[in-house]
Amino acid sequence: MTHLFRALPSMDVCLSTLEQTLPDMAAVPRPLVRELITAFLDALREDIRAGRVDDADHLALDSLLPALKEHVARGVRPGLRRVLNATGVVIHTNMGRSVLAEEAREAVNAACSGYCNLELDLTTGGRGSRYSLVEGLLCRLTGAEAALVVNNNAAAVLLVLDTLCKGGEVIVSRGQLVEIGGSFRIPEIMEKSGAVLREVGATNRTHLKDYAEAVTPQTTALLRVHTSNYRIVGFHKDVPLRELAALAAQHGVPVIEDLGSGSLLDLADSGLPGEPTVQSVVREGADVVTFSGDKVLGGPQAGIILGRRNAVDRIRSNPLNRALRTDKLTMAALEATLRLYLEPELARRRVPTLRMITATPESLAARARKLASRLRRGLGGAARVELRPDVSRVGGGAFPERDLPTTLVRVVPSDISATELKQRLLSMNPPLLGRLEEQAFCLDVRTLADAEFASAASAVAQALRV
Numbered sequence: 001m002t003h004l005f006r007a008l009p010s011m012d013v014c015l016s017t018l019e020q021t022l023p024d025m026a027a028v029p030r031p032l033v034r035e036l037i038t039a040f041l042d043a044l045r046e047d048i049r050a051g052r053v054d055d056a057d058h059l060a061l062d063s064l065l066p067a068l069k070e071h072v073a074r075g076v077r078p079g080l081r082r083v084l085n086a087t088g089v090v091i092h093t094n095m096g097r098s099v100l101a102e103e104a105r106e107a108v109n110a111a112c113s114g115y116c117n118l119e120l121d122l123t124t125g126g127r128g129s130r131y132s133l134v135e136g137l138l139c140r141l142t143g144a145e146a147a148l149v150v151n152n153n154a155a156a157v158l159l160v161l162d163t164l165c166k167g168g169e170v171i172v173s174r175g176q177l178v179e180i181g182g183s184f185r186i187p188e189i190m191e192k193s194g195a196v197l198r199e200v201g202a203t204n205r206t207h208l209k210d211y212a213e214a215v216t217p218q219t220t221a222l223l224r225v226h227t228s229n230y231r232i233v234g235f236h237k238d239v240p241l242r243e244l245a246a247l248a249a250q251h252g253v254p255v256i257e258d259l260g261s262g263s264l265l266d267l268a269d270s271g272l273p274g275e276p277t278v279q280s281v282v283r284e285g286a287d288v289v290t291f292s293g294d295k296v297l298g299g300p301q302a303g304i305i306l307g308r309r310n311a312v313d314r315i316r317s318n319p320l321n322r323a324l325r326t327d328k329l330t331m332a333a334l335e336a337t338l339r340l341y342l343e344p345e346l347a348r349r350r351v352p353t354l355r356m357i358t359a360t361p362e363s364l365a366a367r368a369r370k371l372a373s374r375l376r377r378g379l380g381g382a383a384r385v386e387l388r389p390d391v392s393r394v395g396g397g398a399f400p401e402r403d404l405p406t407t408l409v410r411v412v413p414s415d416i417s418a419t420e421l422k423q424r425l426l427s428m429n430p431p432l433l434g435r436l437e438e439q440a441f442c443l444d445v446r447t448l449a450d451a452e453f454a455s456a457a458s459a460v461a462q463a464l465r466v
């Protein structure tokens with residue numbers, strides 16, 4: 001056994017060999033690599049002790065190198081990594097929601113590669129405000145008088161309620177007391193902000209008189225919440241915003257609208273009718289509107305607050321705002337994304353989220369055929385590859401239950417189950433996520449870029465060990 005232990009390569013030999021053979025090792029912290037090598041060698045010693053290895057040749061560095069390289073390459077990968085999304089769910093919170101437009105990525109790079117004027121007024125050289133960077137754009141795009149950006153929409157709702165409603169009563173329809181996921185529940189946010197919830201109406205129907213009868217001197221706002229992630233169908237009624245705004249104005253209280261996703265474009269002609277745009281909500285009289293930066297807008301994680309100047313000014317000067325503020329990277333990405341919306345056609349072409357949502361069934365079918373033939377070329381008899389019409393979802397709580405026609409590429413493995421294939425694809429580099437059916441692992445090209453086809457095909461081939 002001693003000669004087997006002696007046959008193992010030393011730490012130093014392993015380290016220097018890896019430095020010469022693994023790419024990009026210069027920037028990997030050495031302690032990380034040493035730990036991984038130690039674990040690798042310890043496992044081999046365990047194998048020797050247990051009698052699982054009895055041939056010294058197997059312990060020579062040349063024999064061990066492929067496995068050692070694989071072990072170390074896996075171990076040094078960062079926690080946050082690029083993944084391939086072939087699920088067809090465009091706004092996938094688990095996968096980082098929106099893919100940023102090239103313009104936004106360039107703006108982020110420029111803002112963080114050197115110093116920037118985040119809070120610097122370049123006309124005077126004095127202190128500027130990070131809030132003014134995108135306020136003009138937001139007002140121009142939506143018709144609002146003033147705007148503010150915070151960390152995310154949950155923060156936006158919290159800040160708005162904390163500023164305008166603390167200690168008072170906020171009237172909300174029972175049909176809108178939603179949980180958004182990740183435990184963001186309107187009643188709980190309300191409690192945190194110190195406002196008291198007054199529920200009115202029934203789950204499926206709320207009338208103007210329900211609101212009118214609930215208004216008291218304690219009322220501080222009427223809140224509307226976009227029921228983002230589900231849809232009430234059938235016997236159902238909500239009060240139109242215009243009527244609610246008129247009632248609120250009579251009583252001198254604001255209407256707050258949490259739009260959730262908040263689209264700046266009307267996507268009705270892309271088969272997605274029925275979602276109010278931010279502009280329409282402002283026009284119809286909402287005093288304060290909040291929505292996410294990384295849902296249908298297609299920008300970075302952010303919470304956008306806009307509406308009447310006096311309300312937004314009060315919200316901006318709430319001390320809590322300082323705790324919820326955005327950084328320069330967010331500001332850079334958001335400004336670049338919003339600029340594209342100045343020309344709606346440009347936004348449709350350049351913002352990946354919009355491009356994916358509005359992709360035509362014909363273009364998706366053509367791209368699916370392209371991916372399928374690439375897969376077939378690489379897989380041989382390891383799997384059957386077929387095409388089938390299906391639907392994708394927008395996700396992110398936007399356009400719930402709305403089906404977008406697509407074409408799925410179904411991979412039916414010959415020797416392993418679809419579940420096993422799905423599991424193996426998770427450990428590829430980059431990992432590939434798709435949809436699981438009983439017999440097939442399915443890829444929806446809606447969320448997979450053309451430039452990602454090659455990686456996706458090679459991931460499947462590797463997972464099937466072709």
Ligand SMILES: *Cc1c(COP(=O)(O)O)cnc(C)c1O
Pocket residue numbers: 152153154155157180184225226227228229258259260261291292293302303396397
């Ligand atoms: C998504 C959503 C939120 C939370 O937004 P985040 O940006 O994820 O914080 C709040 N309200 C509604 C209606 C939503 O759809």
